[in-house]
Amino acid sequence: MLDNNKIKTRISQILSVPSEKITDNAVLQELVIDSFILIDMVIDLQNTFNIRLNQEDLIPVKTVGDLISVMNSKT
Amino acid sequence: MKIQPLTENERWLLSFYRTSEISGALFFGRLAKSLPPGPIQTDLTKHFADESQHSWFWTRCLQTLGHEPIKLDTAYQDQYISAAGMPANIMEVLGITLIFEKRVIGQYALHRQAQDLNPEIKKTLDLIVEDEKWHIEWVTQALKNMEGEYGKEHIDKTLKRFYDADKEVYQKTVKEHEERIAGILKFKKD
Numbered sequence: 001m002l003d004n005n006k007i008k009t010r011i012s013q014i015l016s017v018p019s020e021k022i023t024d025n026a027v028l029q030e031l032v033i034d035s036f037i038l039i040d041m042v043i044d045l046q047n048t049f050n051i052r053l054n055q056e057d058l059i060p061v062k063t064v065g066d067l068i069s070v071m072n073s074k075t
Numbered sequence: 076m077k078i079q080p081l082t083e084n085e086r087w088l089l090s091f092y093r094t095s096e097i098s099g100a101l102f103f104g105r106l107a108k109s110l111p112p113g114p115i116q117t118d119l120t121k122h123f124a125d126e127s128q129h130s131w132f133w134t135r136c137l138q139t140l141g142h143e144p145i146k147l148d149t150a151y152q153d154q155y156i157s158a159a160g161m162p163a164n165i166m167e168v169l170g171i172t173l174i175f176e177k178r179v180i181g182q183y184a185l186h187r188q189a190q191d192l193n194p195e196i197k198k199t200l201d202l203i204v205e206d207e208k209w210h211i212e213w214v215t216q217a218l219k220n221m222e223g224e225y226g227k228e229h230i231d232k233t234l235k236r237f238y239d240a241d242k243e244v245y246q247k248t249v250k251e252h253e254e255r256i257a258g259i260l261k262f263k264k265d
Contacts, residue, residue: 054164
Protein backbone atom coordinates (compact mmCIF):
# COMPACT_ATOMS: atom_id res chain seq x y z
CA MET A 1 0.00 0.00 0.00
CA LEU A 2 1.45 3.37 -1.02
CA ASP A 3 1.45 6.43 1.21
CA ASN A 4 -1.41 8.53 -0.24
CA ASN A 5 -0.17 11.73 1.35
CA LYS A 6 3.27 11.27 -0.21
CA ILE A 7 1.63 10.82 -3.62
CA LYS A 8 -0.37 14.00 -3.14
CA THR A 9 2.72 15.93 -2.06
CA ARG A 10 4.59 14.75 -5.14
CA ILE A 11 1.65 15.69 -7.41
CA SER A 12 1.59 19.14 -5.82
CA GLN A 13 5.35 19.56 -6.44
CA ILE A 14 5.23 18.40 -10.08
CA LEU A 15 2.18 20.46 -11.02
CA SER A 16 3.24 23.47 -8.92
CA VAL A 17 -0.25 23.52 -7.42
CA PRO A 18 -0.77 24.28 -3.68
CA SER A 19 -1.11 21.05 -1.69
CA GLU A 20 -4.56 22.02 -0.33
CA LYS A 21 -5.89 21.81 -3.89
CA ILE A 22 -4.70 18.21 -4.28
CA THR A 23 -7.79 16.54 -2.81
CA ASP A 24 -9.24 13.13 -3.73
CA ASN A 25 -11.99 14.83 -5.72
CA ALA A 26 -9.71 17.25 -7.60
CA VAL A 27 -10.08 16.68 -11.34
CA LEU A 28 -6.63 16.25 -12.90
CA GLN A 29 -7.48 18.06 -16.14
CA GLU A 30 -8.64 21.04 -14.09
CA LEU A 31 -5.43 21.22 -12.06
CA VAL A 32 -3.34 21.82 -15.16
CA ILE A 33 -4.33 22.96 -18.63
CA ASP A 34 -1.46 21.32 -20.54
CA SER A 35 -2.06 17.56 -20.82
CA PHE A 36 1.62 17.01 -21.57
CA ILE A 37 2.42 18.07 -17.99
CA LEU A 38 0.09 15.29 -16.80
CA ILE A 39 2.09 12.75 -18.84
CA ASP A 40 5.26 13.98 -17.20
CA MET A 41 3.57 13.72 -13.78
CA VAL A 42 2.41 10.13 -14.33
CA ILE A 43 5.92 9.06 -15.45
CA ASP A 44 7.49 10.79 -12.47
CA LEU A 45 5.06 9.10 -10.04
CA GLN A 46 5.94 5.68 -11.48
CA ASN A 47 9.66 6.33 -11.02
CA THR A 48 9.17 7.76 -7.53
CA PHE A 49 6.89 4.97 -6.25
CA ASN A 50 8.40 2.15 -8.33
CA ILE A 51 5.25 0.98 -10.08
CA ARG A 52 4.26 0.70 -13.72
CA LEU A 53 1.06 1.98 -15.34
CA ASN A 54 -0.20 1.43 -18.88
CA GLN A 55 -2.39 3.61 -21.03
CA GLU A 56 -5.40 1.35 -20.35
CA ASP A 57 -4.98 1.88 -16.60
CA LEU A 58 -5.56 5.61 -17.04
CA ILE A 59 -8.79 5.35 -19.05
CA PRO A 60 -11.08 5.51 -15.97
CA VAL A 61 -8.86 8.04 -14.14
CA LYS A 62 -10.42 11.48 -13.78
CA THR A 63 -9.51 12.63 -10.27
CA VAL A 64 -6.51 12.54 -7.94
CA GLY A 65 -8.34 9.86 -5.91
CA ASP A 66 -8.83 7.70 -9.03
CA LEU A 67 -5.13 7.97 -9.82
CA ILE A 68 -4.12 7.01 -6.28
CA SER A 69 -6.46 3.96 -6.40
CA VAL A 70 -4.96 2.80 -9.69
CA MET A 71 -1.44 3.27 -8.33
CA ASN A 72 -2.30 1.27 -5.23
CA SER A 73 -3.73 -1.54 -7.37
CA LYS A 74 -0.29 -1.89 -8.99
CA THR A 75 1.69 -2.48 -5.79
CA MET B 76 14.99 31.44 -60.21
CA LYS B 77 13.04 34.43 -59.01
CA ILE B 78 12.70 34.45 -55.24
CA GLN B 79 9.13 35.24 -54.22
CA PRO B 80 8.43 37.17 -51.01
CA LEU B 81 6.91 35.14 -48.20
CA THR B 82 3.11 34.93 -48.38
CA GLU B 83 0.89 35.16 -45.30
CA ASN B 84 0.10 31.44 -45.64
CA GLU B 85 3.82 30.57 -45.68
CA ARG B 86 4.33 32.76 -42.66
CA TRP B 87 1.55 30.83 -40.92
CA LEU B 88 3.00 27.42 -41.88
CA LEU B 89 6.52 28.29 -40.67
CA SER B 90 4.98 29.62 -37.45
CA PHE B 91 3.05 26.35 -37.13
CA TYR B 92 6.34 24.41 -37.43
CA ARG B 93 7.92 26.73 -34.87
CA THR B 94 5.08 26.24 -32.37
CA SER B 95 5.25 22.48 -32.79
CA GLU B 96 9.02 22.48 -32.14
CA ILE B 97 8.51 24.62 -29.02
CA SER B 98 5.85 22.24 -27.68
CA GLY B 99 8.16 19.29 -28.32
CA ALA B 100 11.05 21.02 -26.55
CA LEU B 101 8.94 21.86 -23.50
CA PHE B 102 7.59 18.34 -23.22
CA PHE B 103 10.95 16.57 -23.66
CA GLY B 104 12.65 19.08 -21.39
CA ARG B 105 10.25 18.34 -18.54
CA LEU B 106 10.58 14.62 -19.14
CA ALA B 107 14.39 14.78 -19.29
CA LYS B 108 14.28 16.55 -15.94
CA SER B 109 12.14 13.90 -14.26
CA LEU B 110 13.75 10.72 -15.64
CA PRO B 111 16.44 8.88 -13.67
CA PRO B 112 20.02 8.92 -15.06
CA GLY B 113 20.69 6.52 -17.93
CA PRO B 114 20.83 6.30 -21.73
CA ILE B 115 17.21 7.41 -22.21
CA GLN B 116 17.73 10.47 -20.02
CA THR B 117 20.87 11.32 -22.05
CA ASP B 118 19.24 10.95 -25.48
CA LEU B 119 16.08 12.71 -24.37
CA THR B 120 18.13 15.67 -23.15
CA LYS B 121 19.83 15.93 -26.55
CA HIS B 122 16.44 15.53 -28.24
CA PHE B 123 15.02 18.36 -26.10
CA ALA B 124 17.99 20.58 -27.03
CA ASP B 125 17.43 19.83 -30.74
CA GLU B 126 13.73 20.70 -30.62
CA SER B 127 14.56 23.93 -28.87
CA GLN B 128 17.19 24.70 -31.50
CA HIS B 129 14.70 23.95 -34.28
CA SER B 130 12.22 26.46 -32.90
CA TRP B 131 15.04 29.01 -33.00
CA PHE B 132 15.86 28.03 -36.62
CA TRP B 133 12.25 28.73 -37.66
CA THR B 134 12.23 32.01 -35.74
CA ARG B 135 15.47 33.06 -37.44
CA CYS B 136 14.20 31.92 -40.86
CA LEU B 137 11.03 34.00 -40.50
CA GLN B 138 12.96 37.05 -39.34
CA THR B 139 15.56 36.70 -42.12
CA LEU B 140 12.64 36.77 -44.55
CA GLY B 141 11.37 39.96 -42.93
CA HIS B 142 8.57 38.58 -40.76
CA GLU B 143 7.84 37.94 -37.11
CA PRO B 144 6.39 34.53 -36.14
CA ILE B 145 2.64 34.36 -35.59
CA LYS B 146 1.65 33.46 -32.03
CA LEU B 147 -0.32 30.22 -32.30
CA ASP B 148 -2.07 28.77 -29.27
CA THR B 149 -2.09 25.09 -30.14
CA ALA B 150 0.51 22.78 -31.64
CA TYR B 151 0.03 19.77 -33.91
CA GLN B 152 0.81 17.30 -31.14
CA ASP B 153 -1.78 18.83 -28.77
CA GLN B 154 -4.43 16.84 -30.64
CA TYR B 155 -2.63 13.54 -30.07
CA ILE B 156 -3.91 12.96 -26.56
CA SER B 157 -7.56 13.27 -27.47
CA ALA B 158 -7.04 11.04 -30.52
CA ALA B 159 -4.79 8.39 -28.96
CA GLY B 160 -5.26 8.68 -25.21
CA MET B 161 -2.61 9.70 -22.73
CA PRO B 162 0.63 7.70 -22.82
CA ALA B 163 1.30 6.41 -19.32
CA ASN B 164 4.82 5.02 -19.30
CA ILE B 165 8.13 5.75 -20.98
CA MET B 166 7.62 3.05 -23.63
CA GLU B 167 4.30 4.60 -24.63
CA VAL B 168 5.84 8.09 -24.65
CA LEU B 169 8.64 6.90 -26.92
CA GLY B 170 6.06 5.11 -29.09
CA ILE B 171 4.05 8.26 -29.68
CA THR B 172 7.32 10.18 -30.18
CA LEU B 173 8.45 7.81 -32.90
CA ILE B 174 5.20 8.14 -34.83
CA PHE B 175 5.28 11.92 -34.43
CA GLU B 176 8.92 12.20 -35.56
CA LYS B 177 8.12 10.16 -38.67
CA ARG B 178 5.27 12.53 -39.41
CA VAL B 179 7.57 15.55 -38.95
CA ILE B 180 10.28 14.21 -41.26
CA GLY B 181 7.61 13.29 -43.84
CA GLN B 182 6.09 16.76 -43.69
CA TYR B 183 9.48 18.50 -43.96
CA ALA B 184 10.47 16.24 -46.88
CA LEU B 185 7.20 17.11 -48.61
CA HIS B 186 7.78 20.82 -48.07
CA ARG B 187 11.36 20.42 -49.37
CA GLN B 188 9.93 19.33 -52.74
CA ALA B 189 7.68 22.37 -53.09
CA GLN B 190 7.95 24.40 -56.26
CA ASP B 191 10.07 27.59 -56.10
CA LEU B 192 11.02 26.93 -52.50
CA ASN B 193 12.65 29.94 -50.87
CA PRO B 194 16.40 29.15 -50.29
CA GLU B 195 16.17 30.27 -46.67
CA ILE B 196 13.32 27.81 -46.00
CA LYS B 197 15.20 25.08 -47.88
CA LYS B 198 18.31 25.70 -45.77
CA THR B 199 16.26 25.50 -42.55
CA LEU B 200 14.45 22.32 -43.61
CA ASP B 201 17.77 20.65 -44.49
CA LEU B 202 19.29 21.60 -41.15
CA ILE B 203 16.36 20.22 -39.17
CA VAL B 204 15.88 17.00 -41.17
CA GLU B 205 19.43 15.89 -40.28
CA ASP B 206 18.53 16.01 -36.56
CA GLU B 207 15.16 14.37 -37.16
CA LYS B 208 16.90 11.34 -38.67
CA TRP B 209 18.83 10.87 -35.44
CA HIS B 210 15.61 11.28 -33.40
CA ILE B 211 14.03 8.39 -35.27
CA GLU B 212 17.19 6.29 -34.85
CA TRP B 213 17.57 6.69 -31.12
CA VAL B 214 13.88 6.23 -30.32
CA THR B 215 13.69 3.11 -32.53
CA GLN B 216 16.72 1.66 -30.75
CA ALA B 217 15.37 2.54 -27.29
CA LEU B 218 12.07 0.81 -28.10
CA LYS B 219 13.98 -2.24 -29.35
CA ASN B 220 15.90 -2.32 -26.07
CA MET B 221 12.56 -2.33 -24.21
CA GLU B 222 11.27 -5.46 -25.94
CA GLY B 223 12.51 -7.68 -23.09
CA GLU B 224 10.65 -5.59 -20.53
CA TYR B 225 7.40 -4.80 -22.36
CA GLY B 226 7.23 -7.51 -25.05
CA LYS B 227 7.64 -6.91 -28.78
CA GLU B 228 3.99 -7.65 -29.51
CA HIS B 229 2.78 -5.11 -26.94
CA ILE B 230 5.16 -2.45 -28.33
CA ASP B 231 4.01 -3.16 -31.90
CA LYS B 232 0.37 -2.90 -30.82
CA THR B 233 1.08 0.42 -29.09
CA LEU B 234 2.82 1.79 -32.19
CA LYS B 235 -0.11 0.71 -34.38
CA ARG B 236 -2.56 2.53 -32.09
CA PHE B 237 -0.50 5.73 -32.22
CA TYR B 238 -0.01 5.37 -35.98
CA ASP B 239 -3.79 5.25 -36.49
CA ALA B 240 -4.27 8.26 -34.21
CA ASP B 241 -1.60 10.24 -36.08
CA LYS B 242 -3.27 9.47 -39.40
CA GLU B 243 -6.53 10.82 -38.02
CA VAL B 244 -4.89 13.97 -36.60
CA TYR B 245 -2.93 14.64 -39.81
CA GLN B 246 -5.99 14.28 -42.04
CA LYS B 247 -7.96 16.56 -39.73
CA THR B 248 -5.16 19.15 -39.69
CA VAL B 249 -4.73 19.11 -43.48
CA LYS B 250 -8.49 19.45 -43.98
CA GLU B 251 -8.69 22.30 -41.47
CA HIS B 252 -5.85 24.24 -43.12
CA GLU B 253 -6.37 23.04 -46.70
CA GLU B 254 -6.50 26.49 -48.25
CA ARG B 255 -3.34 27.71 -46.56
CA ILE B 256 -1.31 24.59 -47.38
CA ALA B 257 -2.50 24.08 -50.96
CA GLY B 258 -0.94 27.31 -52.12
CA ILE B 259 2.44 26.47 -50.61
CA LEU B 260 2.97 22.79 -51.29
CA LYS B 261 2.80 22.87 -55.09
CA PHE B 262 5.24 20.46 -56.68
CA LYS B 263 7.46 20.49 -59.74
CA LYS B 264 6.01 18.57 -62.67
CA ASP B 265 9.27 16.73 -63.60
